[in-house]
Amino acid sequence: MYIIGFVALGLIAIAIYFFIIRPLTPLLLLKLKLGDKAILMFNPINGFIGLLMNSIKKNHDAMETIYAALRRNPNAKVILSNLIYKPCIILTGSEYIRDSFQEHHNFEKMNPFQIKSYMQKGLVFSEGERWKRQRNLLGSAFTFDKLKSRIPMMNQVVEDIALKDSKENLNEFISRMTGEIVIKSFFGELAQGFKLEGKDAQIALIELTGSMSQIQFENPFVFIKSLIFKERMWDIFPSQKEKDIVRRVDNVKMKVKEMILKRIEQLRQNPIQDKDKMVFLDLYVTEYLSQQSQQKEQLIDIEEIIHQFTTLFFVGTDTTATAIGTCLYYLAQYPEIQSEILEEVQEVIGQNEIKEEHLNKLVKINALIQEVLRLKNPSYSTIFRIVKNDTQLQEIKLKKGWALIQMQNASHKQEKYFDKATEFNYKRWLNKQKQVKNDNGYIYIPFGAGPRNCIGQHMAMMESKIIIALLVRKYKIILNPEVQQQIRFGIKFLYILEPDNCLLFEKRI
Template sequence: MLNWILLLISVVAVYLLVNPLVTMMKLKMQFGNAVYCKYFPIFGIIQVYRKSFKLTGNVHQWIMDIVAKHPEVKFVVANSINKPVIFIIDPEYYKQIYLDHHLVTKHDQSGIKDFLLSGGLLFTEGPKWKQQRNLVGDHFLFQKLKARIPMINQVVKEKINGMPVAEKMFEFICTITGEVVIRSFFGVEAEGWKINGKEAQIELGSIFAAFIKLRVTNFFVYFKQKILGVKSWQYCTKKEKEIMDRVTKIKQDIREVIFKRRDKIKQQGNYQGSGDFLDVYLKIFMEQNVYSSDRIETDEIVSQFITLFLAGTDTTGALVANSLLFISENKQYLQELRNEVNNVIGNGEITPENINQLVFVESFLKEVMRLKPSVVYPIARKAKQNLQIKDLHIKEGTILLLGNFLANLNSQNYDNPLEFNPRRWLQQQPIKQDNGFINIPFAAGGRNCIGQHMAMIEARIILAYLIRNYDIVRNPQVPKVQWPSRGTQTYIPDNAVHLVKI
């Protein structure tokens, strides 16, 4: 009996070790130097990220170095325990997946989707996704977003007036971006909203970070989630239970805000007409047929808020925070940025009429996104079926990461790609040969980022006000900037920059 058990263990161990190697060898034989393999037995890609952060302070530096040193590489192949993971770097290959997004499904084994985001726009599929996209899509068009510019001005000024010195720079900016999302979704009902004694936007971001940190630092939790998926949360560790309690509290608070607005509508007999997203959802929610197959439930509204919140808070916050870091390290651009802001808005506010005159501010933001994008990879995809993309065969179930940010580091696409040069975006042709999928910080195709115009409007306004009101000071106690992340998604600079009122 013991021999059979040992044999079974040996077979499983060999399978775990060999299965991803088979895929690597096949691709290496077919593509030669255009494939780079990164194999780490059992632990796989999670250990590659951990090792990269330990050695360089950047969880993604390992793959950035590969692209910088080997511009001919089209794919990087790693393993996630026993499964191959293909990083698609060549724009001609990942272009097809963006265009035919129905061929893949978004892949998440951490539990974040199921507990926070499952009913939101980010993870829904098919008719439900189309319904949600159509429902909120018009409200993210520039013509509609212009109406939010006065509110964004107001939020930024309120936060700046109460903050003479900002040492926790990223957190400070997220209080701004989070407040903008909250007011856009909930309106006046959620002003000053606090959860567990913290500003709601800080607590929500903290929970998301805790999910990821636990998974990356605790191998037991990582393997449990990999093997059992969402069912792993039925066997919670103490720390997982603490996170779940915080999630439950947040969902309860969001429902209370929704019900408060619903009751007000019932009492007043009409909608507020404020244009916030809660009005949009409640109008359908309260008028829909109870037997409708595409009816909207309360949990869907909760998921949609959390989705829009996480998509609009950390990402825009990281873009502005990264921009301040680049300014602190390239002070020659500060006065040029400040001069443009003063010439365009003086002591006044940013308006729908003058925001597009902040040309250099926008170029600066675009260059920051090129080198340090807020979203490093889109959410991992899994092939629904066997796929053939050009000469690449992808087996059903293969995990895919679309490395479009890496195309921005490739010398085949840019002159001096590792040089920070915001003026390149003032040139007529900054990209050498553009197929339309090289510089896509907001993804592309039918499932591109619905909030991209909102993000750029908000980032320009926040950065302009910060430049006008603060000195941007490099923190001497942080000689080397580290780039931890919330998953593979968002770069968050360490406490490297302080803001000091002028």
């Protein structure tokens, strides 16, 4: 009995050291050094994720605890917390965020899915020369001039899905639109009838990405595995749910590979000469075939093209859909704003299809989107980072292995940067005067900044304007009275409106 007791005490002592003393000690030393520039928000074991979960329960808003702390201490530049056993430095000061963006090579992105061979070779997670090559290849395709050819397709997707969808699940409803737009932009005509496991491809992929992220937020054991074992986590005592996720990922890769190989043969026989007519897959396949024919070093392989598709689907579907859903929520919450938006749509577009020349005239919709991105940007931070090697950031000595979070929304609710910062007021963006006070260029950066800013921001804004305009014209959007008291902003990897049935769509006469 004594031996068992000593062993138990020893294990408890090890756990206390590993999960509390080890991460907390450097955070306390930093707090002493930084004074009121730092806010200590240590949370044993649960860490930063625990802060978000507790804030949801207390405030119905995952970010409010952090925002409130920053309002109480406007001098704060960093929040000191933890990710399980790792010290976690949350950057909130714009100058700290600026320096970390500019020195991005010092930090390694944490793959939120930790699935082998899923997105690692895509644009988001690539580094060095691979990232530069991919950015150059795709960059020209994401300009407004190249994207405008997709406007008719976007109109048709919105009209078709709005007609067929039950609209009972807000996130699924909007994600069906953004997902189909991404799939058609990547695969073109090949996307016709694209299904996965008997479902429309965009629905199957949305469900899969949701399952991969949600299992880590809801299951502490899985989250700890992801931090310790990274991509090997799915092989360590996997549950049936984890096995099913891996099976679904393998199935996606197999189906996408079949489509890519089919397109390679098509373009090998009949190359496209006009780059303006190429979908994203065509850009990749054309470069792939060029490297083969010229016997160049084969920099692009099939695996990379698969990863690029899953990357573009992930970043182009959920984030845009979540932002649009939040815009619709504010229109339901403020019917007078919805009336103003509807009036603009009727004046600019009437009952016609949206065309290129209409987009810049939708100034109120643009202002609505900007205000939502200020207050409720789905990407409340960039993807979490790990410090590669000891490095200096302003006066902070970051140690190898520490977690780093760039909270790019942190300044948005502070009075020193925005008048009446906590209030929703889309009209602030209609004022031609500068809206951001004390701006150093890194206060309001909804699509990131620096060399690794969001490559798809023009496409996201284009989609958002078209979807919001067409839905407001077709439906009166109202809050669901059955769940109105339950509405909150939670975390499912993104900062997202919940529950999914919080809005009703009443067809306009």
